[in-house]
Amino acid sequence: MPILKLDSVAMRHRSGDSFVNVLDNANLSIKPGESVGVVGQSGVGKSTLLQVAGLLETPTAGTVILNGSDAAKLTDNEKTILRRRSIGFVYQHHNLLPEFTVLENVMMPLLISNAPKRESASRAMKLLDDVGLTHRANHNSKKLSGGEQQRTSIARALANNPSILIADEPTGNLDPATAEGIFALFMDLTQNAGTSLLMATHNIEFAKRLDRTVMIRSCAIQPFTS
Secondary structure: OOOEEEEEEEEEEEEOOEEEEEEEEEEEEEOOOOEEEEEOOOOOOHHHHHHHHOOOOOOOEEEEEEOOEEHHHOOHHHHHHHHHHHEEEEEOOOOOOOOOEHHHHHHHHHHHOOOOHHHHHHHHHHHHHHOOOHHHOOOEHHHOOHHHHHHHHHHHHOOOOOOEEEEEOOOOOOOHHHHHHHHHHHHHHHHHHOOEEEEEOOOHHHHHOOOEEEEEEOOEEEEOOO
């Protein structure tokens, strides 16, 4: 069973008195542990696709199935719970909470899920060890470098042990060496931890190293051939 399946998904937005199609008859299926890239020119709908796949936007038409659950049949609260349990989000802008330490930022999803504080701290420290940041655990997050902030956001995204990571241009603001390190971390997660990955990227070299890459063109998902 696929972790994520989009079936005939359409998304359109109102623009004045008319509508603009962003996605039309978009189909995508991602298996457990599979890494899938999404490429395309700016403005073609990559971020919209990820928002729909992550249950953050409701498509105009079509079906989104996550871990066997049809999102259209769920209440908003049920979608929130499913999203919290199944998806980890990583963005180009890290969205860390600047008033909290690195450790507290990683603990936050666990505390929101009502996990005990001691267990949350233990899990967060394990994740910080996985991304090489235990020495920064008690530092304020706003004092980190760009690469350290992105690694913190990845650790936070993994806090609830999600089935799939959804990453929107996660290396876009990083220098080449740091971007390579972040991408290697993603590859390690999919190959060794069995976490699926859906990643939008402008970096074609990274896209080629994923299990599979698709492109968005003319509002549809198409196979990508370099």
